[in-house]
Amino acid sequence: MSSHQPPTLTTPERPSAVTQPRTSHASTWGRGFLVKLALLAAVDALGVYGVLAAWSAESHGLLAVLVVLLVVANWVYFSRRALPLKYILPGLIFLLVFQIFVVLYTGWVAFTNYGDGHNSPKGQAVEALLVQNERRVEDSPAYPLTVIADGEELGFAILTDGGQVRVGTAEQPLEDAPEAEVSDGVVTAVPGFEVLPRPTVIERQAEVTTLRVPVSQDPEDGSIRTQDARSGYVYLSALEYDEAADTMTDVATGTVYRPNDDGQFEAEDGSTLGVGWRVFVGVDNFVTAFADARYATPFLKILAWTVAFAVLSVITTFLLGLFLAITFNDPRLHGRRIYRTLLILPYAIPGFLAALLWSGLLNRRFGFINDVLLGGAEIGWLTDPTLAKLSVLGVNLWLGFPYMFLICTGALQSIPGDVMEAARIDGAGRWRTWRSITLPLLLVSTTPLLISSFAFNFNNFTLIYMLTGGGPRFQDASVPLGHTDILISMVYAVSGVDGSAPKNYGLASALSIVVFLIVATVSAIAFKRTRSLEEIN
Amino acid sequence: MATSAPAVAARRRMTPRRYMSELGWRHLVGVVAVVYAGFPLVYVISASLSERGTLTGSNQLFAQVSTANYEALGDTYFWTWVANTLIIAVVTGVGTVLMGAAAAYAFSRFRFSGRRAGLTALLIIQMFPQMLAFVAIFLLLLGIGNVVPELGLNSKLALICVYLGGALGVNTFLMYGFFNTVPRELDEAAKIDGATHGQIYWTIILRLVSPILAVVGLLSFIATFGEFIIARVVLQSEANWTLAVGLYGWVSALLEANWGLFAAGAVISALPVLALFLFLQKYIVGGLTAGSVKG
Numbered sequence: 152m153s154s155h156q157p158p159t160l161t162t163p164e165r166p167s168a169v170t171q172p173r174t175s176h177a178s179t180w181g182r183g184f185l186v187k188l189a190l191l192a193a194v195d196a197l198g199v200y201g202v203l204a205a206w207s208a209e210s211h212g213l214l215a216v217l218v219v220l221l222v223v224a225n226w227v228y229f230s231r232r233a234l235p236l237k238y239i240l241p242g243l244i245f246l247l248v249f250q251i252f253v254v255l256y257t258g259w260v261a262f263t264n265y266g267d268g269h270n271s272p273k274g275q276a277v278e279a280l281l282v283q284n285e286r287r288v289e290d291s292p293a294y295p296l297t298v299i300a301d302g303e304e305l306g307f308a309i310l311t312d313g314g315q316v317r318v319g320t321a322e323q324p325l326e327d328a329p330e331a332e333v334s335d336g337v338v339t340a341v342p343g344f345e346v347l348p349r350p351t352v353i354e355r356q357a358e359v360t361t362l363r364v365p366v367s368q369d370p371e372d373g374s375i376r377t378q379d380a381r382s383g384y385v386y387l388s389a390l391e392y393d394e395a396a397d398t399m400t401d402v403a404t405g406t407v408y409r410p411n412d413d414g415q416f417e418a419e420d421g422s423t424l425g426v427g428w429r430v431f432v433g434v435d436n437f438v439t440a441f442a443d444a445r446y447a448t449p450f451l452k453i454l455a456w457t458v459a460f461a462v463l464s465v466i467t468t469f470l471l472g473l474f475l476a477i478t479f480n481d482p483r484l485h486g487r488r489i490y491r492t493l494l495i496l497p498y499a500i501p502g503f504l505a506a507l508l509w510s511g512l513l514n515r516r517f518g519f520i521n522d523v524l525l526g527g528a529e530i531g532w533l534t535d536p537t538l539a540k541l542s543v544l545g546v547n548l549w550l551g552f553p554y555m556f557l558i559c560t561g562a563l564q565s566i567p568g569d570v571m572e573a574a575r576i577d578g579a580g581r582w583r584t585w586r587s588i589t590l591p592l593l594l595v596s597t598t599p600l601l602i603s604s605f606a607f608n609f610n611n612f613t614l615i616y617m618l619t620g621g622g623p624r625f626q627d628a629s630v631p632l633g634h635t636d637i638l639i640s641m642v643y644a645v646s647g648v649d650g651s652a653p654k655n656y657g658l659a660s661a662l663s664i665v666v667f668l669i670v671a672t673v674s675a676i677a678f679k680r681t682r683s684l685e686e687i688n
Numbered sequence: 689m690a691t692s693a694p695a696v697a698a699r700r701r702m703t704p705r706r707y708m709s710e711l712g713w714r715h716l717v718g719v720v721a722v723v724y725a726g727f728p729l730v731y732v733i734s735a736s737l738s739e740r741g742t743l744t745g746s747n748q749l750f751a752q753v754s755t756a757n758y759e760a761l762g763d764t765y766f767w768t769w770v771a772n773t774l775i776i777a778v779v780t781g782v783g784t785v786l787m788g789a790a791a792a793y794a795f796s797r798f799r800f801s802g803r804r805a806g807l808t809a810l811l812i813i814q815m816f817p818q819m820l821a822f823v824a825i826f827l828l829l830l831g832i833g834n835v836v837p838e839l840g841l842n843s844k845l846a847l848i849c850v851y852l853g854g855a856l857g858v859n860t861f862l863m864y865g866f867f868n869t870v871p872r873e874l875d876e877a878a879k880i881d882g883a884t885h886g887q888i889y890w891t892i893i894l895r896l897v898s899p900i901l902a903v904v905g906l907l908s909f910i911a912t913f914g915e916f917i918i919a920r921v922v923l924q925s926e927a928n929w930t931l932a933v934g935l936y937g938w939v940s941a942l943l944e945a946n947w948g949l950f951a952a953g954a955v956i957s958a959l960p961v962l963a964l965f966l967f968l969q970k971y972i973v974g975g976l977t978a979g980s981v982k983g
Contacts, residue, residue, distance in 0.1 A: 183886055201836055208835045234885065235803075238794035242787030242856040246813070249825070249853020254816050256824040265827075478717045483710075486718075492966065493722045496729060499965035500958040501914035503932045507939045508732055508954060511947055517743040519731055553725070610817055613916045617936055639820065639917075646823045648921050656823050663820045671815050 191228055195221065220244060261436055261660035267653045269414050269427045276428035277392050280399065280416070282363065283426065285374065285386040294375070295337050296383035298352050298359055299344040305355070307364045307375055308338040308346075309383050318344070319364040325375065352380045390424075399424060436661035446658070449625055449632045450641070456540070457637040458669075461609040464547045465601055471548060472555025473593075480563050491560075498553035506617035509546045513618075533619050536634040543635050546618055547608070554604075562596045563589070595681070602677045606670050612639045638666045735951035743947040757952035765926055766953050769934040772844060773913060773957070776930060779848050781909040784855040785901050791856055792863035793889055797875065807864070814857035818850070819917050825850055826921050842924040850922065851912055859904045866900040867893070906968060910961055931957045 198221040205214035227233045227240050236243075263269075271279070294309040299318070306320035308331060316338050319325035332340040340346060352359060363374040366385060373387035391400045399408040399416045408416035408423075414430035415423040440450050475494065479487050497505065512519045513532035521528050532542045566589060574584045615621060621636035621644065631644050631652050644652060646659035702710070735746035739754040761767070794800075795807060818825075826841070829850075833840015840846060874896075875888050883892075894901070916932045923929050929937070935953055938946040 183884075204835045210831070210835045213832065213835055235794040235798040235800045238790040238798075238889070239806075242791045242852075242860075245787065245849065245852040246856045249828075249850045250813060250816075250818060250821075250857055253818070253821040253824040253828055253853075254813075256828065257821045260824060260827070475717070475721055478714045481711065481714060484714050486715075490718045490722065492969075494725050495965070495969070496962075497725050499962050500729070501910075501932070501961055503914050503916055503936065504954045504958055505728070507935060507950065508728055510939060511735075511743055511950075512728060512731065514743060517747070519747050522744070522747050549724070549728070606817075610819065612819065613914070613932075616916070617939075620940070642820070642823070643917065646826075648823065648826055656827065659823045663823065667816055667820055670817075674815060 187228060191225065194224060198224075216248075257660045257663050260656050261664050262431055262433060263429050263657050264414055264427075264432045264435070265429050265657045265660075266655040267647070268425070269429050269657075270654075271428060273410075273414075273428040276414075276426050277399075279426045280390055280424055281388040281392060284389040285363070285376070286389050287376075287384045288373065288387050291385045293382040293384060296375070296377050296381060297338040297341075298347045298380050299341055300347050301344050305347075305358055305362050306344060307362070307377065307383055308341050308344070309375060310336065310338055316341070319375070321362055321364060324365040324367050356380075432657065436658045437665070439658055440661055440665065445629050446645075448627070449630065449636075450662075452625075452634075453632065453636050453638060453641050456635070457609060460540075460543065460547075460637055461605050461611075463544055464551060464608045464611075465605050467544060467548045468551035468555045468604070469559075469597075469601060471552040472557075473559045475552070475556045476559035476563055480560065494556055495553045497549055498551075498557075502550060503613050503617055505550050506546065506614045509542075509549070510618050513542055513546075534623050536623055539619050539623060539635045543615065543618060547611070547614060550614070551604070551608075558597055558600055559593065562593050565596065566592050598681045599678070602674055602681075605677075606674055609637070609670055610639045610666065611637070612643065615640045616643070638662060638669075642666065732951050732954055735947060736955045738948055738951075740948065742945060746947055746951065757948040758956075760949055761952055761956075764949065765929070765934060766949075766956075768927055769929050769931045770957065772928060773930040773932075774960075776844055776848055776851070776919075777909045777912040780851040780855075780912045781905045783848070783852045784859060784908040785905045787852065787855045788859040788863050788904055789894065789897070789901060790889075791860050792867045793893060795860065795864050796867035797872070797893075807861075810857055810860055814861070818854045819915075822918055822921050825918060829922060841922060842928055844923070844928055847919060847922045850918060851915070855908075859908070862904060863897070863900055866897055870896045902968070906964060910964070913961055 198217060201217050202214060202221070205211075205217060224240065224244075227236045270276075292312060294311060296310075297308045299306045299308050301320065304320055304322075306318060306323070308316060308318045308328065309325070310316055310333060314333075316328045316331040316333060317325040318328040318331065318341055328341055330342050331338055338346070347355075359380050360376075360378060363376050363386065365374045366372040371388075371391075373385050375383045376386045377383045387402075389402055391402055392398075393400065397410060400406070401408070406418050408418050411417040411423075412430070413427065413432070415427035417423045439446050441447055479490055510533065513521075515521065515529055515531050515534055518532070520532065521530055531538060533539050570588060570592075571584065574588050579587065615635055615637050619633070619635045621631075621633040621640050623635075624631065624633040632641055636644070642659045642662045643649070645655050645662060647654035731746075731749065734749040736757050737750065737753045737755070738746045738748075739752040739756055740746075795803060829839070829841045829843075829846050832846070833843075837843070838845060839849065870893060874892060878888050878892055914932060915930075916936070919930045920933050920936075923933060926934070926937075931953070935950055935957070938950045938953070
């Protein structure tokens, strides 16, 4: 926005500006206005590009959001009335989309069965079922086929019985191409396409054999597919969708599948079709987490460990940090600054590096701790359930004590000297002063930080994932979870976004909500108690 | 605890026994603590210089000194990851400062309907850590990617946008308090002299609050530098990874064989953050105790 200095203001405006202070420069043709105009033009250009892209992709939700955002942005920056919004809007848009929306979306997903087998809305699931169950129509004619390409996109050109050439791609159903050239009963050239040479076809074999070119706009006409890239056949789906009755019928066996409450087509005998759709399942995910033995047993264990881990982490780091802060809080001590700088080091290196480094140090066979310090003892620091927990706490102590050391030092130094003196005059001994004056004052100023430290450790995904990966694994659990997993790493494992387990976005989101509720409740209670602590003092 | 001037005089007359009970043990504790804090760092430097580059081969501290591991980094994606991480962290840091400061200015200087509600809402929103919503972020980017691939999964730009989503919630309060300490009389004087709100913001306020801008920028940089879970979910191809994702990949895939590479990479990637920390210790410690925790 405007950054021009008062002296460069054009003189004719100056008197009026003095008598009637301008609060907006929305329409002054200064340098700032031009910069604003340029920025907005850029934003608008990108926005329009986005709108067009959303339009062509038929993504109506995104389209509506983009249009609204564009209109609001232009209104805010050209209107004189929306002054505060001019400053808040950029951050607000990011906040709305990438924080508030994703939180609400998490809440919504938590009540659905979104995940593997239930990935899309119903319409797409029906389409996917029809495509996946396509079979070659028996005794159907073989059409001489040529693989063609338009840029990266592959297509087929086939020669019909009547000698006509028909051309299509995955997106574009077959249509006549009268100008194509044919020799020896094979299509050799198609205008607008490149005929792929044989070696290229073999190279892209996987793409060719999965390509399906619809025969016409109507999906029920089936599609052309090929196995050998020489002859194509009409494939028809073994399933038939009856839109009016909302049922799937297996053409061969006549079995009728009806939609059930779980978002799948189900036959009378209880068998279901492979692809389902997202449906609202109410609190099922929460029930699964707390009551379904497959998840509830590990969930409760992990919940207990998460709380223990967060609480113990805060206590151990705080005690060590406090001890060191007291130790170095003597002004007569030489080299205090050097100690302080060296002790801050573990905190100054990124946490992920520290966790990875310790995973090597604690390695069972080759790690420095076992191999050198313990003379070749093969102690399973990270593979034994109990030791792994202790190791996690130990590493977190190493990572976290400098922070506590820093804040305790700060808090100790900010305790006023006259309070201490008053205690001494009253005849309080060292221990008494410490118990009744220092510690309470220290706790008042550090408790809010201890609470945020608890909240941080409650979700300390990086440490757990990089140090132990959650392991050692539970012997009896069917899901990939382990003894040192905390809730957030359980969410990660259950969600399946890294491909190690079946995707279950619904359950993962429900667990996220549980984590949030726990952290929020603990923080709220703790902050309330601190306030009463402050009032007492 | 003790006032310094008499204490210094007293120390000269201290008996060894008294010295041990009052100061000597503090040095002992100090040395033990420094060894505890420092030995993994000494170890990683030694491992990065070891020639064989395996975990076992790294156990004899400084047995060999070779730059083989550092040279080997050139054959990997390491430097791409460094560039990615720096780009993402710097852009996020700058964006966070710009957007957070602008919002804090509005909340601090303008009186408008919804101001209190807005501040309260921010306070509540910041309690929900963004990383908890990684599933929803993944699904959102999946959807956006179908329309605008540049902003979909596996895009650094999209990752930056996600990080910027946390800019207002976390930092506005930190800044808002600081903005309030700048006297309003300054703005009003400038206003009477004919300055616009934009001029007041860019040329007066921002200069006066520069310490808090530095703190927020640094904390954001450091947090982004080490962020793992969202980066791992969003960035999928190796060439787009950040250091956290990439180095994790090395260690988790072949711990024994890649150890030297990892150690060399760790030393290099710890340097920027370490340097920032040590040079700007005062600012960072001030910002930390003002209520935020390193992420």
